[in-house]
Amino acid sequence: MTNDTSTLTIPNDTAYLPVVGAYVTTSALQAGFGEEDAGRIRLAVDEACTHVIETAFEPGEETTFTVTCQRSASGLRVVIADKGMPFNPAAVADYDPQAGLDRELGGLSFYLMKQVMDEVRFVGKGREGKELHLVKYLEAGNITTYFSEEELRPYEARVEPAPPGEYVFRLLQPAEAVEVARCVYKTYGYTYPGEHIYYPQRLIEMSRTGEQVSVVAISDKGEVAGYCAIFGGQADDPVRELGQAVVDPAHRGRRVLSRLLQFAIDQARARGMAGLFGEPVTNHTFSQQACIPLGFRDTALLLGYIPQSVYFKKIGEGALAQRETLLYSLLPLRAWAPAQLYPPPHHRAMLARIYENLGIARELAQAGRGASADEKNSLGPVSDRAHSLGPVSDRAHSLGPVSDRAHSLGPVSNRAHSLGPVSDRARPGARPGSVGDRPEQERAHSLGPVSLARWPGRADRARPGARPGSVGDRPEQERAHSLGPVSLARRPGRADRARPGERGGSVGDRPQQVGDRPEQVGDRPEQVGDRPEQERIFRTGPGGLALQRPEQSVLSTRVLSAINVARIEIATYGQHVTTEVEIKLNELCRKGIACIHLDLPLGDPWTAHLCADFEALGFLLAGVLPDPRGQDVLRLQFLNGVPIDFDKIHVASDVGQELLGYIRRMADS
Amino acid sequence: VKVTTTIDEGGVALVEVQGEVDAHTSGELDKALGDLLAQGHHRLALDFSQVGYISSAGLRVLLRAQQKARGLGGEVRLFGLSSFVRQVFQMAGFDRLLRIAATRQEATANW
Numbered sequence: 001m002t003n004d005t006s007t008l009t010i011p012n013d014t015a016y017l018p019v020v021g022a023y024v025t026t027s028a029l030q031a032g033f034g035e036e037d038a039g040r041i042r043l044a045v046d047e048a049c050t051h052v053i054e055t056a057f058e059p060g061e062e063t064t065f066t067v068t069c070q071r072s073a074s075g076l077r078v079v080i081a082d083k084g085m086p087f088n089p090a091a092v093a094d095y096d097p098q099a100g101l102d103r104e105l106g107g108l109s110f111y112l113m114k115q116v117m118d119e120v121r122f123v124g125k126g127r128e129g130k131e132l133h134l135v136k137y138l139e140a141g142n143i144t145t146y147f148s149e150e151e152l153r154p155y156e157a158r159v160e161p162a163p164p165g166e167y168v169f170r171l172l173q174p175a176e177a178v179e180v181a182r183c184v185y186k187t188y189g190y191t192y193p194g195e196h197i198y199y200p201q202r203l204i205e206m207s208r209t210g211e212q213v214s215v216v217a218i219s220d221k222g223e224v225a226g227y228c229a230i231f232g233g234q235a236d237d238p239v240r241e242l243g244q245a246v247v248d249p250a251h252r253g254r255r256v257l258s259r260l261l262q263f264a265i266d267q268a269r270a271r272g273m274a275g276l277f278g279e280p281v282t283n284h285t286f287s288q289q290a291c292i293p294l295g296f297r298d299t300a301l302l303l304g305y306i307p308q309s310v311y312f313k314k315i316g317e318g319a320l321a322q323r324e325t326l327l328y329s330l331l332p333l334r335a336w337a338p339a340q341l342y343p344p345p346h347h348r349a350m351l352a353r354i355y356e357n358l359g360i361a362r363e364l365a366q367a368g369r370g371a372s373a374d375e376k377n378s379l380g381p382v383s384d385r386a387h388s389l390g391p392v393s394d395r396a397h398s399l400g401p402v403s404d405r406a407h408s409l410g411p412v413s414n415r416a417h418s419l420g421p422v423s424d425r426a427r428p429g430a431r432p433g434s435v436g437d438r439p440e441q442e443r444a445h446s447l448g449p450v451s452l453a454r455w456p457g458r459a460d461r462a463r464p465g466a467r468p469g470s471v472g473d474r475p476e477q478e479r480a481h482s483l484g485p486v487s488l489a490r491r492p493g494r495a496d497r498a499r500p501g502e503r504g505g506s507v508g509d510r511p512q513q514v515g516d517r518p519e520q521v522g523d524r525p526e527q528v529g530d531r532p533e534q535e536r537i538f539r540t541g542p543g544g545l546a547l548q549r550p551e552q553s554v555l556s557t558r559v560l561s562a563i564n565v566a567r568i569e570i571a572t573y574g575q576h577v578t579t580e581v582e583i584k585l586n587e588l589c590r591k592g593i594a595c596i597h598l599d600l601p602l603g604d605p606w607t608a609h610l611c612a613d614f615e616a617l618g619f620l621l622a623g624v625l626p627d628p629r630g631q632d633v634l635r636l637q638f639l640n641g642v643p644i645d646f647d648k649i650h651v652a653s654d655v656g657q658e659l660l661g662y663i664r665r666m667a668d669s
Numbered sequence: 670v671k672v673t674t675t676i677d678e679g680g681v682a683l684v685e686v687q688g689e690v691d692a693h694t695s696g697e698l699d700k701a702l703g704d705l706l707a708q709g710h711h712r713l714a715l716d717f718s719q720v721g722y723i724s725s726a727g728l729r730v731l732l733r734a735q736q737k738a739r740g741l742g743g744e745v746r747l748f749g750l751s752s753f754v755r756q757v758f759q760m761a762g763f764d765r766l767l768r769i770a771a772t773r774q775e776a777t778a779n780w
Binding site: 014015017018021036039040042043046047050053054096097098099100101102103105108109111112115116 | 729
């Protein structure tokens with residue numbers, strides 16, 4: 001792979017666009033594309049670079065950015081990476097090629113990128129900048145070009161069983177790829193759209209390079225009796241999806257599926273992977289039942305996540321109306337790093353049950369003892385203190401690690417009564433120069449969590465600054481600024497930059513829509529892997545005090561257009577995160593996205609406090625997506641007018657059923 | 670890019686464009702067309718036979734010129750499009766906004 005990767009670093013000057021053009025054209029030709037495709041790829045990259053040069057930097061700022069070309073088995077990936085301003089892809093205008101002479105050209109650049117490329121995806125990296133990934137696949141012949149429609153008809157329910165015999169389980173051999181693709185198509189139709197599985201040539205290449213681990217069951221007559229694969233994400237992701245499983249109906253009822261899966265699991269283990277996950281359907285429990293004895297444990301229920309099976313010929317005929325619910329089912333393959341997590345108090349019991357069932361080391365922070373069930377945000381004793389300071393729920397939000405806070409409640413509330421002095425005391429650590437001439441009271445809010453000093457070494461987790469939305473009657477905007485000083489001081493030249501959403505309205509249309517692979521854990525390393533610089537700054541605030549949430553949230557949105565699902569991932573909670581999420585949610589709903597996931601970092605204490613705010617927007621719990629590095633995610637889900645018939649969701653495992661009942665009760669209430 | 674203009678007897682401006690039109694070079698084309706329009710030339714026939722590449726920045730310039738030309742009762746036409754440039758026009762739906770003539774004769778006649 002590394003031999004196939006090269007990077008060009010260029011100044012942020014449009015004069016260098018021809019250099020990029022020559023570089024990308026050459027890379028595309030070397031990757032096996034024809035002249036015409038190479039020209040089109042060049043156009044997409046040119047548009048992307050122009051956008052970076054024209055929007056990412058301050059006027060007059062002289063810097064560089066990079067263009068990386070990565071050739072893979074299936075095509076070419078071009079990554080344009082800059083350390084400039086953030087950009088909100090969801091704010092990009094739509095472009096209408098049918099419009100008249102007065103048309104808006106704001107979305108033209110991204111429209112062209114999407115026309116040309118198979119995938120256009122933004123990856124926000126917080127303070128590290130951002131990346132735009134442009135992917136073009138080599139045309140290698142879709143399975144529909146290999147067979148007639150008749151030969152691709154869905155499997156009949158009843159078929160003549162194959163004569164009894166033995167099966168061999170092994171890795172896919174190239175000659176079998178076409179037949180495998182056909183089996184998958186006949187089983188699933190086009191429900192893995194955008195996946196390589198429908199392109200036998202890609203399947204061969206990807207299996208060869210390890211991008212995908214393809215396993216087959218071969219009958220003693222040499223037929224492909226079954227197939228499954230470890231796929232998605234990157235080859236070296238610690239957890240990848242196990243799926244695409246098919247068994248030819250003539251060979252069913254002979255434990256072919258479970259033996260296929262076991263063979264794949266052995267392969268994963270041999271490759272040192274940390275785990276596998278599956279996303280079994282819930283309209284029946286056959287695949288779930290195959291997974292349970294292998295050690296898979298349900299950790300989330302994804303309501304209405306995929307369109308019902310859709311065949312090519314049915315696309316566009318309204319078959320998308322009904323949506324199917326999947327389970328997220330995980331199999332850890334080795335011991336995972338222990339982690340401290342901060343579940344929302346009201347979901348703690350359910351999450352504890354999920355983790356206990358899964359058997360990985362997770363410490364779930366306790367809510368304050370004696371918390372009453374109905375105080376879902378405020379944590380027991382905390383509410384006493386809350387009275388002295390304002391609305392109960394607001395105060396509760398400002399608490400850091402719940403269990404620790406509970407012990408230091410008394411002193412905190414004492415201090416809280418005397419806001420002025422507190423701010424004075426705290427002020428030396430807060431970079432006076434940056435506090436400037438703001439009114440005393442504002443500073444008081446910005447410096448509230450004095451009690452953190454009581455827990456040396458814990459400041460990094462807490463960050464319990466006053467929540468902007470929570471304090472009295474000052475307008476949100478003003479309060480936001482009152483919390484800014486440290487971030488302003490520590491981020492020269494950046495603090496005044498546009499927040500996502502303020503920029504980009506004029507630029508392009510909806511690039512994030514294009515990543516059309518179904519979601520995989522392995523797709524997330526960019527966001528989850530390394531916490532942005534921005535957050536680290538706050539962990540090591542002046543005077544050792546952790547102060548407050550950064551002004552700006554670090555979140556990314558991705559739309560999986562093929563299944564009409566979007567995912568908002570929060571890496572860092574900013575002061576206005578609820579509003580930011582609400583705006584995004586509204587945007588996505590307006591675009592008609594059926595199902596919107598919100599992924600919250602469970603290792604961040606704010607998750608415990610903010611989850612209920614997101615639920616108030618209409619999100620429901622989905623469950624957890626554990627991570628071998630401890631960066632577990634709490635997933636919430638929002639259904640945009642998608643009807644869910646809970647009676648038609650069939651779940652085999654005990655915990656899965658508990659989760660289903662739990663979510664159902666929340667949905668009903 | 671290199672832009673060369675000749676005005677024929679009928680007052681049609683024949684604009685020969687050479688090179689690649691991207692975000693860097695589109696400014697020159699913009700200025701050349703803007704100058705022509707400012708001088709009252711609103712029938713513009715653009716010879717694109719030596720343009721191998723165009724990005725959205727070039728399309729923006731052409732749209733702006735077409736808007737102005739139409740406002741003056743004229744029009745911008747193009748001829749000699751390479752297959753790449755033609756594709757970009759089609760993708761962007763610009764073939765609906767600008768007349769793309771097959772030949773110079775077609776582009777310069779019948780105003």
